[in-house]
Amino acid sequence: MQLDVFTLVPHAFAWLTEQRPVAAVLGTELDLRLFSYRDTTPLKSGQVDDEPYGGGAGMVLRVDIVAAALDAAYGGVPRHRVVALSPQGRQLTQAVVEELVREERLTLLSARFEGFDERIVTHLASDAISIGPYVLSGGELPAMVLLDGIARRLPGALSEGSGELESFSEELGGALEYPHYTRPPEFRGWRVPDVLLSGDHARIDSWRREHVR
Numbered sequence: 277m278q279l280d281v282f283t284l285v286p287h288a289f290a291w292l293t294e295q296r297p298v299a300a301v302l303g304t305e306l307d308l309r310l311f312s313y314r315d316t317t318p319l320k321s322g323q324v325d326d327e328p329y330g331g332g333a334g335m336v337l338r339v340d341i342v343a344a345a346l347d348a349a350y351g352g353v354p355r356h357r358v359v360a361l362s363p364q365g366r367q368l369t370q371a372v373v374e375e376l377v378r379e380e381r382l383t384l385l386s387a388r389f390e391g392f393d394e395r396i397v398t399h400l401a402s403d404a405i406s407i408g409p410y411v412l413s414g415g416e417l418p419a420m421v422l423l424d425g426i427a428r429r430l431p432g433a434l435s436e437g438s439g440e441l442e443s444f445s446e447e448l449g450g451a452l453e454y455p456h457y458t459r460p461p462e463f464r465g466w467r468v469p470d471v472l473l474s475g476d477h478a479r480i481d482s483w484r485r486e487h488v489r
């Protein structure tokens with residue numbers, strides 16, 4: 277997949293791209309490109325935002341700035357899916373992640389300040405996604421949430437099988453995963469369930485199915 281992120285803070289992504297699962301698929305299954313709106317703004321001094329018409333607090337990301345960034349990257353509005361990250365978008369779920377993983381090319385637009393000029397969402401983006409019913413200061417964390425969620429579903433991101441049987445997966449019927457335990461078998465009197473120490477895989481499997489939440 278080619279995943280392009282447009283942001284005012286491209287360096288914010290450095291940590292995530294050095295970690296698994298993103299690092300494991302970069303250069304093979306995932307081609308990640310980070311674009312700064314400031315690199316292509318036609319306005320002076322790297323300006324990208326302006327005061328809202330009608331007044332009010334905060335600054336709004338300008339439509340001509342985002343259009344210029346898309347023009348520079350694609351020669352216009354791309355034909356592939358362009359997602360505006362916005363609290364007003366449809367809510368992100370695992371099903372939405374699975375839908376996005378099927379795309380060969382995907383573009384994420386993030387804003388800061390008061391958000392996007394609405395014409396960006398209407399005319400330049402083809403989808404809008406919210407990562408939850410709360411407001412963050414910028415689209416970088418939402419973009420990273422999507423990037424991580426997508427990367428772990430790409431081939432080679434995780435060790436064999438570990439991405440299949442997880443919370444919200446089809447394998448678990450969309451339910452939450454069963455509890456996990458590791459050594460020590462007892463700590464401060466808190467014991468690991470005996471069945472998990474039994475070595476009896478049929479019993480372990482049925483205990484796990486019973487404890488899906």
Ligand SMILES: C[S@@+](CC[C@H](N)C(=O)[O-])C[C@H]1O[C@@H](n2cnc3c(N)ncnc32)[C@H](O)[C@@H]1O
Binds near residue numbers: 415
């Ligand atoms: C401070 S927010 C703007 C909030 C906007 N004024 C509102 O009331 O909905 C700035 C930017 O952060 C990003 N953002 C904040 N919360 C988000 C969320 N829950 N999901 C996706 N993006 C979000 C969006 O790109 C948004 O335009």
